[in-house]
Amino acid sequence: MILLPITYYLLPITYYLLPITYYLLPITYYPIIPMKKTYALSLSLLILLSCQSTSFPDEESWIDLTHSLDQHTIYWPTEPGTFHLDPVYEGETEGGYYYSAYKFCMPEHGGTHMDAPVHFAEGNKSVDQIEIKQLIGEGIVVDLSDKAHNNPDYLISEKDLEEWFKKEKVNPTGKIILFYTGHESKWSDRADYLGTPLKGEEAVPNLHFPGLSEKGALWLVNVGAKAVGLDTPSIDYGQSKDFMAHRVLFAANIPAFENLTNLKKIADQKVYVIALPSKIGGGSGAPLRVIATPI
Ligand SMILES: [Zn+2]
Numbered sequence: 082m083i084l085l086p087i088t089y090y091l092l093p094i095t096y097y098l099l100p101i102t103y104y105l106l107p108i109t110y111y112p113i114i115p116m117k118k119t120y121a122l123s124l125s126l127l128i129l130l131s132c133q134s135t136s137f138p139d140e141e142s143w144i145d146l147t148h149s150l151d152q153h154t155i156y157w158p159t160e161p162g163t164f165h166l167d168p169v170y171e172g173e174t175e176g177g178y179y180y181s182a183y184k185f186c187m188p189e190h191g192g193t194h195m196d197a198p199v200h201f202a203e204g205n206k207s208v209d210q211i212e213i214k215q216l217i218g219e220g221i222v223v224d225l226s227d228k229a230h231n232n233p234d235y236l237i238s239e240k241d242l243e244e245w246f247k248k249e250k251v252n253p254t255g256k257i258i259l260f261y262t263g264h265e266s267k268w269s270d271r272a273d274y275l276g277t278p279l280k281g282e283e284a285v286p287n288l289h290f291p292g293l294s295e296k297g298a299l300w301l302v303n304v305g306a307k308a309v310g311l312d313t314p315s316i317d318y319g320q321s322k323d324f325m326a327h328r329v330l331f332a333a334n335i336p337a338f339e340n341l342t343n344l345k346k347i348a349d350q351k352v353y354v355i356a357l358p359s360k361i362g363g364g365s366g367a368p369l370r371v372i373a374t375p376i
Pocket residue numbers: 189190191194195196339366
């Protein structure tokens with residue numbers, strides 16, 4: 082077992098050294114190593130190389146955790162706008178070919194999107210300042226749906242996290258941690274998803290959906306989580322007044338992914354995650370295309 086990681090790192094080196102080995106060995110070691118042995122060595126290196134499996138996951142295995150942006154996209158009730166897609170041109174041109182182009186307009190925080198740390202932490206990273214290495218890599222989908230699905234005020238606690246990671250024997254350090262609360266199933270009904278049909282400031286006290294507690298957020302910071310996401314409108318629960326999960330995570334420059342979907346398909350699984358937001362310069366948030374595949 083110890084040899085496996087060594088082999089993993091040595092193989093790429095072998096790959097680059099092989100041509101050199103092939104040409105140099107007969108010259109350098111000819112008097113010492115007979116030609117037959119030289120080619121045997123090269124051949125065995127080739128066989129070793131051919132045993133190296135491709136590391137990129139099967140393209141068919143990737144799951145889209147993203148809601149489409151359209152007229153049904155759910156925004157925070159105090160957002161003045163929603164998603165608009167207006168045609169600039171659509172139809173036959175004078176040149177006799179079809180052409181279409183549109184312009185879109187939307188607030189940063191709606192649909193499947195990323196919150197950048199500067200959203201709640203002055204001077205911390207904006208969307209464009211977050212490095213790619215923080216947005217891709219190994220992740221975990223923590224299934225808390227048995228507790229959260231029928232409780233729209235559920236707060237994911239420190240205890241939930243400690244218990245889950247202990248039970249599953251998973252190390253959270255350096256991982257992208259996604260929470261499946263079951264709330265994603267309510268997306269098609271805005272009132273059910275937000276907890277209220279209201280819009281504007283009067284909607285805010287009536288928001289009901291699960292989220293992460295302050296202590297839960299602190300736990301994630303302390304274990305060194307890379308990014309955090311969930312299938313609800315906000316990383317803080319609907320009834321939050323102080324948005325402590327946002328504030329704690331963003332103070333540590335940990336971005337959050339909100340309004341994810343299809344987490345049910347990979348609940349309780351280790352995954353690879355690719356979460357790439359539109360690179361909005363200075364943005365506090367951005368629409369996010371996020372995909373995952375089981376490891
Ligand atoms: Zn947001």
